[in-house]
Amino acid sequence: MKILVVGGGGREHAIIKKLKEDARAEKIFALPGNGGIAADAVCLGGSATDILAAVAAAKRYAVDFVVVAPDDPLALGMVDELEAEGFACFGPRKNAAVIESSKAFSKDLMKKYGIPTAAYEIFTELDKALAYVDACPLPVVVKADGLALGKGVLICETREAAREAVRSMMEDRLFGDSGATVVIEEFLTGPEVSVLSFTDGETVVPMVSCMDHKRALDGDQGLNTGGMGTIAPNPCYTSEIAAECMEKIFLPTIRAMKAEGRPFKGCLYFGLMLTAEGPKVIEYNCRFGDPETQVALPLLESSLLEIMLAVSKGTLAEAEVKFSEKSACCVILASKGYPEKYEKGFPITLPAAGRDESIYIAGAVEKDGKLLTSGGRVLGAAAVAENLPAAVERAYALADRIHFDNACCRRDIGRRAMKALEEKK
Numbered sequence: 001m002k003i004l005v006v007g008g009g010g011r012e013h014a015i016i017k018k019l020k021e022d023a024r025a026e027k028i029f030a031l032p033g034n035g036g037i038a039a040d041a042v043c044l045g046g047s048a049t050d051i052l053a054a055v056a057a058a059k060r061y062a063v064d065f066v067v068v069a070p071d072d073p074l075a076l077g078m079v080d081e082l083e084a085e086g087f088a089c090f091g092p093r094k095n096a097a098v099i100e101s102s103k104a105f106s107k108d109l110m111k112k113y114g115i116p117t118a119a120y121e122i123f124t125e126l127d128k129a130l131a132y133v134d135a136c137p138l139p140v141v142v143k144a145d146g147l148a149l150g151k152g153v154l155i156c157e158t159r160e161a162a163r164e165a166v167r168s169m170m171e172d173r174l175f176g177d178s179g180a181t182v183v184i185e186e187f188l189t190g191p192e193v194s195v196l197s198f199t200d201g202e203t204v205v206p207m208v209s210c211m212d213h214k215r216a217l218d219g220d221q222g223l224n225t226g227g228m229g230t231i232a233p234n235p236c237y238t239s240e241i242a243a244e245c246m247e248k249i250f251l252p253t254i255r256a257m258k259a260e261g262r263p264f265k266g267c268l269y270f271g272l273m274l275t276a277e278g279p280k281v282i283e284y285n286c287r288f289g290d291p292e293t294q295v296a297l298p299l300l301e302s303s304l305l306e307i308m309l310a311v312s313k314g315t316l317a318e319a320e321v322k323f324s325e326k327s328a329c330c331v332i333l334a335s336k337g338y339p340e341k342y343e344k345g346f347p348i349t350l351p352a353a354g355r356d357e358s359i360y361i362a363g364a365v366e367k368d369g370k371l372l373t374s375g376g377r378v379l380g381a382a383a384v385a386e387n388l389p390a391a392v393e394r395a396y397a398l399a400d401r402i403h404f405d406n407a408c409c410r411r412d413i414g415r416r417a418m419k420a421l422e423e424k425k
Contacts, residue, residue, distance in 0.1 A: 001025055004058055005041065006078065007048050007069035008032045010362035010380045011290035015069060016041050017358065018297045022305040031057055035371050036361020036379065051078045058087050067091065067308060071147055074286050075101035090308040092286050096257060096264040100286040103183045104145050113256040115249055116280040120185035126170045129182055133162035139187040144169050146178030150226040151339060155187065188282070190275040191236035191420070194292045197250060197270065198307055200316040201263035204254050208299050208323045209237035210292040211417050216339060218412045225339045226377055229331045229413030231388060232295040235420045236274055245272065245279050265311055294360050294380045295328035329395035330382040331413050336406040338376035346373045346405040356384040357398050373404055388418055
């Protein structure tokens with residue numbers, strides 16, 4: 001089979017590496033890909049949001065299957081266009097991708113169908129939003145309605161901070177049109193869990209649970225980023241909690257989307273908070289999470305290609321989806337200054353990855369035979385081991401063998417999870 005993967009980050013690199021394990025994947029194309037992905041796929045360049053280019057590439061290379069990985073092309077309707085041209089795809093159509101592209105839609109969906117989430121209000125007028133934050137309980141969470149590269153969520157401890165967050169989104173348009181509407185919701189407390197799931201619109205099969213580390217600095221300090229590292233499985237997510245989530249969140253969400261005439265086929269990401277009142281949804285993503293994918297897929301023992309084909313055909317209930325009992329850790333090496341200003345163009349020195357180790361390139365270009373940094377999050381060093389402490393140790397040992405100027409990373413990825421494991425004993 002010839003496969004086209006749309007996207008060019010660490011998530012896509014992880015997907016491509018996993019697809020390559022299936023002997024049927026004779027050739028993989030990436031649009032646009034990146035300098036590191038070029039070692040595993042034919043990179044086509046261009047833009048992941050160029051729907052016409054994706055359709056043209058699928059036709060030119062006569063691909064058999066297309067995986068649309070990032071949120072932007074999904075929200076723009078790339079799967080709709082590709083399917084209209086006769087190409088089988090993995091990923092939701094535009095009317096289902098709205099579950100991520102509009103937080104207002106997802107919050108109203110949860111309210112309508114009784115899916116547990118934080119209390120909230122939606123605003124399209126600045127003065128009404130400001131009046132609300134002047135009276136609401138603190139802390140409070142201010143969210144841009146649309147897509148914002150994982151950075152459109154601000155936790156505000158004071159009214160001044162909340163007013164500034166609202167103004168930055170609605171008045172200054174920090175996130176462009178994505179902030180024209182804001183969702184202001186109650187601040188929930190408890191352990192966070194990320195659960196990616198395969199679904200064909202009828203059946204939902206959760207993947208191994210993950211714990212993301214969104215803040216830029218150790219101790220969960222600094223600005224929110226696209227993710228500085230992750231571990232799997234999440235020790236806070238017990239089998240009892242998993243069963244409760246399936247009954248109260250996962251299946252109800254899939255059924256709600258179907259009832260709304262928006263059947264969801266692809267990877268649906270559940271961002272959960274395990275509160276004192278039970279698990280609640282913080283957010284949905286309409287695709288694989290990044291960097292959760294970099295720990296979930298290394299633990300997948302079944303064929304990713306077979307699962308994706310089953311999702312596309314609506315036969316997920318018949319597919320084998322099996323995950324290892326081992327643990328995984330991914331440490332993100334970023335450019336100093338990320339997620340704000342940072343320099344790029346520095347050569348990257350990569351070691352050979354050992355068994356159960358992977359290096360997933362996120363932000364790099366190839367120039368004159370050299371791999372150069374080109375993004376804020378440059379790469380992920382991932383490792384699988386028998387237990388979480390060993391996986392964390394191996395991931396950091398791998399990360400420490402990678403070199404580029406201005407490299408930085410958090411040194412506490414997995415620490416919270418290991419503390420939770422200790423408390424369980």
